[in-house]
Amino acid sequence: MRVISGKAKGIRLASLEGNLTRPTLDRVKEALFNIIQTDIVNTTVLDLFAGSGALGIEALSRGAKKVILCDKSPKAINTIKINLEKTKLDKNAEIILKDYEKALNILKGKEKFDLIFIDPPYADNMVKKSILNIMEFDLLNNNGKIIIETDDEERILKDLEQIQVNVYDLRKYGRVKIIFLNRKG
Numbered sequence: 001m002r003v004i005s006g007k008a009k010g011i012r013l014a015s016l017e018g019n020l021t022r023p024t025l026d027r028v029k030e031a032l033f034n035i036i037q038t039d040i041v042n043t044t045v046l047d048l049f050a051g052s053g054a055l056g057i058e059a060l061s062r063g064a065k066k067v068i069l070c071d072k073s074p075k076a077i078n079t080i081k082i083n084l085e086k087t088k089l090d091k092n093a094e095i096i097l098k099d100y101e102k103a104l105n106i107l108k109g110k111e112k113f114d115l116i117f118i119d120p121p122y123a124d125n126m127v128k129k130s131i132l133n134i135m136e137f138d139l140l141n142n143n144g145k146i147i148i149e150t151d152d153e154e155r156i157l158k159d160l161e162q163i164q165v166n167v168y169d170l171r172k173y174g175r176v177k178i179i180f181l182n183r184k185g
Helices: 026-039 054-061 074-087 100-107 127-136 153-160
Strands: 044-047 066-071 093-097 113-118 140-150 165-173 176-183
Touching: 026 054, 026 113, 026 140, 026 165, 026 176, 044 054, 054 066, 054 074, 054 093, 054 113, 066 074, 066 100, 074 093, 093 100, 100 127, 113 127, 127 140, 127 153, 140 153, 153 165, 153 176
Parallel strands: 044 066, 044 113, 066 093, 113 140
Antiparallel strands: 140 176, 165 176
16 A cells, blocks of 8 residues: 555555455555546545545645544554654644544534545445535535445445435446545535
8 A cells, every 4th residue: 555646655554454444445546536636736635434544645645735534443543643654744634533423523613625535344334424414514615525435336325315415426446436426506
């Protein structure tokens, strides 16, 4: 796992040991960031289920002005800190050691985001609740985008029908699916 482009290009990132996290494959991350490359510079980004921090760090490397990385695992937070120090991108990063619901509640009224990455454990049903909270707490800027990584796009797409978001793109990379959302209207 490495930083694909930008200021920290080529730096290898530490990953979490064990099978509790599933890092985004470099080829998927590269494809994802090629799609959103014009939407990153000077943005505020939320990496909600950050794991090793690879998505948020990639955004920082490519010019995001601020990234908030959230994870409930102390081991994940420690890995994020190591990766931010390795890449020298820690000045524009904030870390929250909380589960996603508490993290979103902390951010309510304090922050709005241009990009939000949602990459929870695949077996769990956290996407719908995350997006409901994001919309209820008004955490997404008017032109903001939410990007979901999943292996169960049918369930996610069905859940999204009930939420005020628009699916504007869907990409498949083997069993990994990336769903791109923005506000309806």
